[in-house]
Amino acid sequence: MKNSTGYYPGIGVDGAGTGIVSQAGAVLLTETAKALGLPGARSQALAPWRKPFARHDPGKILLDQALSLAMGGDCLADVDRLRTQPGVFGLVASDPTVSRLIRDLGADNTAVLAAINATRARIRARAWEAAGNGSPLAGAGVQASVVVDLDASLVTAHSEKENAKPTYKKGFGFHPLAAFVDHGANGTGEPLAMMLRPGNAGSNTAADHIKVTEAALAQLPEGYRSGRATMIRTDSAGGTHEFLAWLTDPARDLAYSVGFGFSAAMEKVLPLVPENGWSRAYNSDGIERDGAWIADITGTLDLSSWPAGLRVIVRKEIPHPGAQLRITDIDGMRYTAFATNQAGGQLADLEVRHRLRARCEDRIRISKDTGLANLPLASFASNEVWVHLVMLATELTAWAQMLALTGTQARRWEPKRLRARIFETAGRIVRTGRRFILHLAAAAPETPAILQALDRLRALPAPG
Secondary structure, three states: OOOOOOOOOOOOOOOOOOOEEOOHHHHHHHHHHHHOOHHHHHHHHOHHHOOOOOOOOHHHHHHHHHHHHHOOOOOHHHHHHHHOOHHHHOOOOOHHHHHHHHHHHHHOHHHHHHHHHHHHHHHHHHHHHHHHHHOOOOOOOOOOOEEEEEEEOOEEOOOOOOOOEEOOOOOEEEOOEEEEEEOOOOOOEEEEEEEOOEOOOOOOOHHHHHHHHHHHHHOOOHHHOOOOOEEEEEOHHHOOHHHHHHHOOOOOOOEEEEEOOOOHHHHHHHHHOOHHHOEEEEOOOOOEEEEEEEEEOHHHOOOOOOOOOOEEEEEEEOOOOOOOOOOOOOOOOEEEEEEEOOOOOOHHHHHHHHHHHHHHHHHHHHHHHHHHOOOOOOOHHHHHHHHHHHHHHHHHHHHHHHHHOOOOHHHHOOHHHHHHHHHOOOEEEEEEOOEEEEEEOOOOOOHHHHHHHHHHHHOOOOOO
16 A cells, blocks of 8 residues: 655744744845935935834835835735834834825825925935945936836726726726836836826927936936936827927927827828838847838928927837727838937937836836835825825835846846845844844755845945
8 A cells, every 4th residue: 555645845834933934035125225325315205204203214104114115015015014014114103104194194195295306316325325336327328318207007997086086098097107217138227206196187298208207317316317318218199299308498498209190291202212211120239120110201391390400200010910000101111200309319319218108107007016006095196195105115125136147047037036036035143142133944946045135235345
């Protein structure tokens, strides 16, 4: 008679474990915050909203909430996961205390968000300086601009929250507009600004694009708030006369690359472009792509109502199987266009640079996986505070990757994988003499990478 072998070993289970930390790998986030001086800066910024004799600092409460979102939480109560592990996360406020603070901050929304954003800009400058060649500013100039991507997305509301409205896709909720700085092919990105809007907000509202761009530029170092070393990149929603005129105002003179909607004049001139007027398009690796061509049709259009220097570049390609052609498409080809004020350069290079704005969709997906998919509060002002917590959680993760994980595959990992491979690494806290030591699980696959990342963070100069 043979004993059958079960799929999993039979073990006894009890609840007597002590010193256990189930998400010990998140120490990478707390060490990043400390290395950049974020706790002290946030505490100082929110000092006016700390009540007399309060036990919990408002800056610590918001930073705890951001950590909770970075680790997978999607509501205020999820901060409980930090509260149960004080050895790593310290003293964490109770749920009622957290709720009262968010309510109070929402009541003084304008001043609170101004203080938070000023702190974000200072910490960002510190993070980019510490990153050196890994910073988005490395090698930045007119030929390799710092790229700021703008895009909007829909967030569904499942109850009648303040300013939740029907959306153009027949849903109900909100329509936030966001700006992200691109870290390039070897990195991720980080949010610069997010504007929470009702669900019925327009897609191509120039005033909203201007407001978000102003907020995004304020997050950049002084030398990149104007001039061609900074490029604003967006889809056709940003291709409006008013927005492009604002971008090219002499006080700003920013570079841009925006989607350009087809007009009747464009439809007329496209069949007239000679065969030798089309050149081969590149893929994202700079290699010629089969079945795709580009042409500059600026000289064939009346662009007198647009800012000087605007160029219109058209791409045509053989549609992929199942693609739906539009009424503006001719000869069985799929046509798209964009406008830019970049002078010179290979058309294919300019077109690739514009097409890489698709990374912005990745940034939006990451934000939604870090709390943006759920606006949990009834008040619109409080949800604006929540959106800023989402930004803090997202950029704290990006800073950790930029400062501590450069040169590793984890530099580009999105939140789901970071949590599964790094943040959820288990550990045990032990006391040795007068010190507490966190022992990470020796068998966890990313323990060596976490230890190396922590060494990098601790080697950074102390924040001034």
